[in-house]
Amino acid sequence: MPPSNSGFQRLSQAALSRSQFLQLAAGALLPFVGLPPSAAAAKNPELAQNGGAPATKDAAASDRMGAILVSQFGPVKIHSYLSPLDGFHVNTQMIEGPTAVVIFDGQLLLPYADEVASYVRTLGKPVDRIILSHAHTDHWSGLQVLTERFPGARVFALDGVADQLRARGQARLDSFRPTYGDRIATKVTIPTETITEGVHRIDGITYDFKRFVDAESDLQLAAVLPEQKVLMAFDLVFSPTEHVFTVVDHFDHWMIVLEQLKAFQGYDTITIGHDTPVHRSAIDSTIIYIKRAKEIHAASADAKAYSESLKAAFPDRQLASMVDFSAKLLYAAHR
Numbered sequence: 001m002p003p004s005n006s007g008f009q010r011l012s013q014a015a016l017s018r019s020q021f022l023q024l025a026a027g028a029l030l031p032f033v034g035l036p037p038s039a040a041a042a043k044n045p046e047l048a049q050n051g052g053a054p055a056t057k058d059a060a061a062s063d064r065m066g067a068i069l070v071s072q073f074g075p076v077k078i079h080s081y082l083s084p085l086d087g088f089h090v091n092t093q094m095i096e097g098p099t100a101v102v103i104f105d106g107q108l109l110l111p112y113a114d115e116v117a118s119y120v121r122t123l124g125k126p127v128d129r130i131i132l133s134h135a136h137t138d139h140w141s142g143l144q145v146l147t148e149r150f151p152g153a154r155v156f157a158l159d160g161v162a163d164q165l166r167a168r169g170q171a172r173l174d175s176f177r178p179t180y181g182d183r184i185a186t187k188v189t190i191p192t193e194t195i196t197e198g199v200h201r202i203d204g205i206t207y208d209f210k211r212f213v214d215a216e217s218d219l220q221l222a223a224v225l226p227e228q229k230v231l232m233a234f235d236l237v238f239s240p241t242e243h244v245f246t247v248v249d250h251f252d253h254w255m256i257v258l259e260q261l262k263a264f265q266g267y268d269t270i271t272i273g274h275d276t277p278v279h280r281s282a283i284d285s286t287i288i289y290i291k292r293a294k295e296i297h298a299a300s301a302d303a304k305a306y307s308e309s310l311k312a313a314f315p316d317r318q319l320a321s322m323v324d325f326s327a328k329l330l331y332a333a334h335r
């Protein structure tokens, strides 16, 4: 059960039942095209059980392709935009303080980034800054739209992320172009500001920023919001209901990082890079997955064998199509 003080609840969601979603997920083999725009996020059963204040009607919700969750902590709200499946189910987190909004991550596909921007506008507060959690394309391609729509917002990332984007960003966009055409960014948005580890106060909200290497990506930001008892783990932690993205061979160190997250105190709820927020127990289920993936990787000669074995090992997890995608990158790195 989710912690009683987390209060994450669904404000709006494109209409899609869980069974419909599962059919889509099962049929959504690469390259993620041809899904109807209403292929929004699956409903997290934990969240469905979560009590709290009644859901509020959102005027724009009926047309929105993604899903929005809102959680209120006194004067602070965390708004989570979850993309449809063809956008990798990626989240953009919007932290709304008393006077401003801080945006974390920018979506893969431009139309979804545009929905994020339109939603932020409805909050009626300026965007203080945009923070990029790591250099994977599904988190930054849409920064092109966000920086166009919020030209005053500076883009922050950990030291090293801008270099990664300068080195590999354009090639990543080019690799997505055949699948997504003009829905993917045309240019790489390079962060111009560096975010440092440690405690920061932004618009009266405390963020304890953490820097991790060699996990799901080479370099990953996380943040504890102690007053809200929230860990923003991005792609360090995955939902127990979805496949974990294993795109690089950092299995051992990723498990070490997850043990470190477990040791942190002061949070109950984890917002993650893909899918709806999870409880601390999702760290253990992520470790179990990575441990198994490591074994399968050691025993598999190629991407196809790895992907098939991993899907067989976790038949009930959604986003099976992402396993093929991950396997391709994982094995390409070895050539």
Ligand SMILES: [Zn+2]
Pocket (backbone or CB within 6 Å): 090, 136, 138, 139, 235, 273, 274
């Ligand atoms: Zn991701």
